Amino acid sequence: MFSNLASRLFHTTSASSQLIKLTRLRVVDNSEIGKQAMLEGKPPRIIHIYNKSGVGYIGNKVLVAIKGEKKKGVIVGCKKHQIPRAPKFDSNNVVLIDDSGTPLGNRIHVPIPLMLRTMLKEKTYKKGTDYTKLLAIATRFV
Amino acid sequence: MSLTRTLRQGLWQNIVSARKNVGDRNLTRMISSSASTKEAQKAEEKKQPESSATDLMPAPALNRARFVYPEFLPDPKMEWRNLIREKLERSDMMKRRRNIDIPEFYVGSVLAVTSSHVHAQRKVSRFVGICIQRQGCGLRSRFVLRNIIDNLGCEIEYYMYDPTIQKIDVLKLEKRPDRELLYLRDALPEYSTFPLDMEPIPLPEGSPVPVNDIKVKMKGRPWTQKWEKKGLLGVEKLEISQKNLIRMARAAKPWEKHDLMLEYRKTIPEEEQKEIFSEVYSELHQLELTRRKMKRKRMFVKPVKSA
Numbered sequence: 498m499f500s501n502l503a504s505r506l507f508h509t510t511s512a513s514s515q516l517i518k519l520t521r522l523r524v525v526d527n528s529e530i531g532k533q534a535m536l537e538g539k540p541p542r543i544i545h546i547y548n549k550s551g552v553g554y555i556g557n558k559v560l561v562a563i564k565g566e567k568k569k570g571v572i573v574g575c576k577k578h579q580i581p582r583a584p585k586f587d588s589n590n591v592v593l594i595d596d597s598g599t600p601l602g603n604r605i606h607v608p609i610p611l612m613l614r615t616m617l618k619e620k621t622y623k624k625g626t627d628y629t630k631l632l633a634i635a636t637r638f639v
Numbered sequence: 640m641s642l643t644r645t646l647r648q649g650l651w652q653n654i655v656s657a658r659k660n661v662g663d664r665n666l667t668r669m670i671s672s673s674a675s676t677k678e679a680q681k682a683e684e685k686k687q688p689e690s691s692a693t694d695l696m697p698a699p700a701l702n703r704a705r706f707v708y709p710e711f712l713p714d715p716k717m718e719w720r721n722l723i724r725e726k727l728e729r730s731d732m733m734k735r736r737r738n739i740d741i742p743e744f745y746v747g748s749v750l751a752v753t754s755s756h757v758h759a760q761r762k763v764s765r766f767v768g769i770c771i772q773r774q775g776c777g778l779r780s781r782f783v784l785r786n787i788i789d790n791l792g793c794e795i796e797y798y799m800y801d802p803t804i805q806k807i808d809v810l811k812l813e814k815r816p817d818r819e820l821l822y823l824r825d826a827l828p829e830y831s832t833f834p835l836d837m838e839p840i841p842l843p844e845g846s847p848v849p850v851n852d853i854k855v856k857m858k859g860r861p862w863t864q865k866w867e868k869k870g871l872l873g874v875e876k877l878e879i880s881q882k883n884l885i886r887m888a889r890a891a892k893p894w895e896k897h898d899l900m901l902e903y904r905k906t907i908p909e910e911e912q913k914e915i916f917s918e919v920y921s922e923l924h925q926l927e928l929t930r931r932k933m934k935r936k937r938m939f940v941k942p943v944k945s946a
Contacts, residue, residue: 615758
């Protein structure tokens with residue numbers, strides 16, 4: 498379709514599938530801000546990853562820029578090649594949460610990896626952020 | 640495997656030099672299977688029946704085995720070969736096969752894998768999908784399943800001999816004309832959507848595995864790879880721009896199909912394949928027969944006396 502157009506005469510490299518700063522994500526919960534951003538065609542961008550490597554993996558917390566606001570989110574699926582038995586998805590998925598770990602939406606419409614059940618439980622500690630609420634709003638695990 | 644590592648350094652050198660000097664394949668086998676000279680002599684005595692066993696391996700059986708059990712053939716890359724490790728791996732694979740049924744399947748078949756999963760609620764997870772890739776050999780052989788669940792493409796890779804796998808079901812046994820179906824990632828979603836409660840579609844016993852000649856429709860660009868350059872058979876005709884045609888013509892290597900040495904390095908010679916499969920084929924065949932018997936037993940329903 499596009500191959501006949503002469504407009505693409507510049508060289509392009511394939512996109513990096515790693516989640517780094519300024520990577521676009523797809524909001525998969527039904528939070529108002531997330532839905533609007535996706536409808537407008539302005540998906541959120543990572544502006545910080547809360548780990549030491551600077552590359553986001555499944556279960557990592559990220560800070561995203563969405564509709565001119567800063568929101569926190571948890572990565573629940575990556576395009577990147579995964580180790581055996583870990584699912585690889587066709588999009589980079591994020592679920593928005595607030596500072597206490599409560600999801601902004603009340604339903605996740607896509608499957609999320611099973612290993613998040615353990616990972617998020619391990620990250621949760623008393624009087625800190627409670628990530629396990631995210632698991633309660635998931636509809637399906639793979 | 641530590642045994643292999645220690646033996647590896649010296650023995651491999653010996654094997655290679657022995658091959659060069661004598662050119663006798665049976666000597667190689669002797670060296671690899673025994674360390675002391677006494678045992679080597681014994682092995683020489685046993686040589687006669689062994690070689691007759693390899694002759695007994697019928698050609699159709701070998702032709703079938705190399706496609707049904709491709710993971711038994713080692714990687715042909717010479718630097719990575721290690722005869723002892725390969726032998727040990729084969730015995731480990733047979734041990735695993737005695738415990739669970741690893742069925743015949745191909746790229747394009749629809750599988751359901753049930754495996755123990757620490758993170759799952761009942762410690763068991765099941766995934767259904769089309770096999771889009773099969774790679775590796777020996778214990779490291781693995782396959783990738785793809786399915787679209789809730790409108791999102793999911794792929795899971797499994798090791799074939801993973802001890803956590805409880806069951807592998809073939810829901811639909813068929814082949815595709817391509818070696819890998821990675822292009823399904825950029826195809827329309829209906830081609831990789833399979834219901835999670837899909838019923839197995841039985842194939843009549845003894846019938847050949849059907850080849851599905853379906854032509855897949857691709858999504859619009861951008862794609863993950865340059866599919867138009869790969870010469871795919873299972874995809875509707877893709878347009879190639881004039882520029883790319885010129886580039887492909889420039890990069891083409893039409894002489895490679897005549898390069899016998901290249902083919903030799905990329906494949907395991909037939910004699911060696913015979914040697915490998917004669918070691919395991921009789922037991923594999925036996926396992927297959929018992930599995931078939933069990934299947935028939937399961938399918939047979941005792942007639943109920945009516946009135």
